Amino acid sequence: MFDPLLDEDATTLAKLIRDGEVSAREITQATLERMEQREPHIHAFCTPTPDIALAQAKSVDAKRARGDTLGALAGVPFAVKDLICTAGVKTTSGSVAYKDFIPEDDDITVERLLAADAVMLGKTTAPEFGYSGVGHNPLFPSPRNPWDLNMTPGGSSAGSGAALAARMCPLALGSDGGGSVRIPAAHCGVYGFKASMGRVPLWPGCRDERYPGVSSWESLEHIGPMTRTVRDAALMMSLMAGPDMRDRHSIPCSDVDWLAAPEMPLRKLRIAFSADFGYVAVDPEVRKVVSAAAERFARELGCELELADPGFSDPGAAFGALVALESDLTGMRKMMSEQGENMSPHLVAMLQREWRAETFTDAIATRKAVSNSLWRFMQRYDLLITPTLATPPFPLNMQGPEIIDGRMVRSDHWLSFCFPFNFTGQPAASVPAGLTASGLPIGLQIVGRHLDDALVLAASAAFERIQPWNHHQPAFTGIA
Template sequence: MFDVLLDEDATTLAALVHRGELSARELTQAAIDRMEQREPLIKAFCTATPELALQQATAIDARRRRGETLGALAGVPLAVKDLICTAGVKTTSGSAAYADFVPQEDDITVERLLAADAVLLGKTTAPEFGYSGVGHNPLFPSPRNPWDLSKTPGGSSAGSGAALAARLCPMALGSDGGGSVRIPAAHCGVYGLKASMGRVPLWPGCRDERYPGVSSWESLEHIGPMTRTVRDSALMMSVMAGPDMRDRHSIPCNDVDWLTALNKPLEGLRIAFSADFGYITVDPEVRDVVTQAARRFARELGAELEEVDPGIADESATFAALVAFESDLAGMRQMQTALGSRMSPHLTAMLQRDWRAENFTDANTTRKKLCNQMWRFMQRYDLLLSPTLAVPPFPLNMQGPEVIDGRMVRSDHWLSFCFPFNFTGQPAASVPAGFTASGLPIGMQIVGRHLDDGLVLAASAAFERIQPWNHIACSFGVAHD
């Protein structure tokens, strides 16, 4: 009888636990039971923690019986990407080098979510150190997309997206250094938010110099909520956001009331929409679905929508150089020598490249140029809409399609809408925009001005009200091994 609980959103479930109408243990057991049924198909989790989850849930119930105040996420099952540290729980980062690594401390976000009485259901699979837009790594099976088990859920927060779409849990943590929250959100038909740089502090990931690979991407990486409703992401942000001295990039957040922001009207807002940024080759179904979704902002929400390109150029080479620059090349090259073929081929290729200082300084200069272009562009517009990705979900075991709409492209071209906003640090979300004719999810990206996280949430919630998605459940496609 409790299995259907996992179809409810986190906000509803926490309220039931708070009122004593549902115990945290009942809810946790329902999640464990559903995992046992569906996880063999989905392969979202690399490390499940059912015993720990039941212990945490039992402690929450005991506190409620004693009359103690419970946290905002009381009893809600949480999935955490395997790049994000969890004290006492294996965190492999998808690498053979860390196959047995057990952190001694939680990441700040995990620390805060557990303090709000979330329950840790387990760790979700990600590519090696997150250096990919899909979920393959040398240690674990690739997660499957619940809408079609022959397709990728996207990455690098692959398992988190898959777990949400399969309704194994109502909320998950992802990380986003070049789109890795938004990519699986789009491919899995769920909501994902990359808040402004610094809103959500990070530690030890990207910050601890003792761990090559784990310590990469410092000025690009964000940790963000992934949920099936916008309100649940706002609820998670209300717990996770705020400065911490362990992260020198972290900033105050008292200018955003995360839950109240959901109700802001959009009438009269100036919204830019671009289906291709002027250079991206886009699948025709993606273009059509997202264009129709964007036009609803003007037709039904009262905004002023203008179809215009933001002037962003193809900066994939800049992105690659920034990632390499913020990697511990010496430490990771030693690791690659030790691991040999047990390291992912695309990561090995990055490490073996003969990087020059000019590659890095040119990339940093280009990032400054893009930041300046975007703040000037956003002076004219409150929001920018685009597809999240250039293609719908594609088959497993590939880095990306090399032909889109009949045109040859690089295998990473499909990611081109996402990474520019890791350069700029602007808030960006992916909302479910619709489906292909074959029933695969398509995402729409909503980008805000620097620090205007509240408006991104407001726009996301407004679109959800006119085109809700949480009631649409996948039927699980046929797996193809």
């Protein structure tokens, strides 16, 4: 009876619940039943919380029965990445060291969504401490891509992307230290938005020095919405954005009308399109699909599109060094000595490396150079469009392809379009651009100038109007 409603967006669901056309409990129960059917195939959720979800839904219905004003997410179910803290609910960060960790506090974003009467379905699987672009960790089965169960959904917000694509929730929280909202959004055919650095405050994640691993990535990490529509992401941003004294990086947000942003008409924008940054090996199907999507901005939205590269060289090594610099190497090396073989091999390799101070300072200099290249470049353009990723989804149990378009590359090369905008803190979104010949999603990345979040949302929504994606969904072969 309620199954078709589960394919509605969050904005629509909240209105239906607010108007009394359906109860929060009915939506939550139907969502949990869908999870029971699909989750054994997808492995998106590592810690489902059905009892908590039903209790929260009951509370929403009770508020409505009393005539109380309901929050903006009245009874809408959402999922939370397992790197994001939830008070009283296990938050493992994908690590054996934290397999029984129950935080004392909600992360600020969870706190704000719950205050808006959202209903938490549980925690979604992520790689250990987020140190990977895919979803493998030592504790839980790897999430699978609902479009093809043999393929990765991307990461590190792997479970969140898979849960959205499998229609097991309309909203999810992801975190993005090097692309980890945008990566699974691209691979799963959903929308992912990384706001400007500081728009969405973080705490205790990345900020609490008591928890090695959990406390990493301080100047790179963002928390962002993952949704099936742009207006749902804007709705989440309207609730999550705004300063908090617990995050020294957080900034005021009074310059953005989040709810109005998707409706903004696009003036005649000047847009740069870079298919490869001048150095990235890009899968031919990705190049073809993204190029066709970019051309629609000129042909149908009246924008001026110009082929142009930002002009910096590959900063991949600098990104790895900055991640190590912002990790608690002392605490995590102690953890490694205790956990040993229970830790992810690529994480162990990072911790075993003898890092030099010059490597870190060189990385800082590279970040400055990339940031300076981009602000100078963006003086000439309103937006930059790129592929989100260099490849379509690839098979599970890989960190990344080592050959792309006939070139031998690093296993993380496929992420090359994402992490530069964690260096700069610019707003960036991944929108579904189309499908490969075999039916796998490809993402288009839309990047704005520093603090021009509203224009990124507006451009995303304009593209969504001319090339809608929410009606496309996986076939769920072999799934009820």
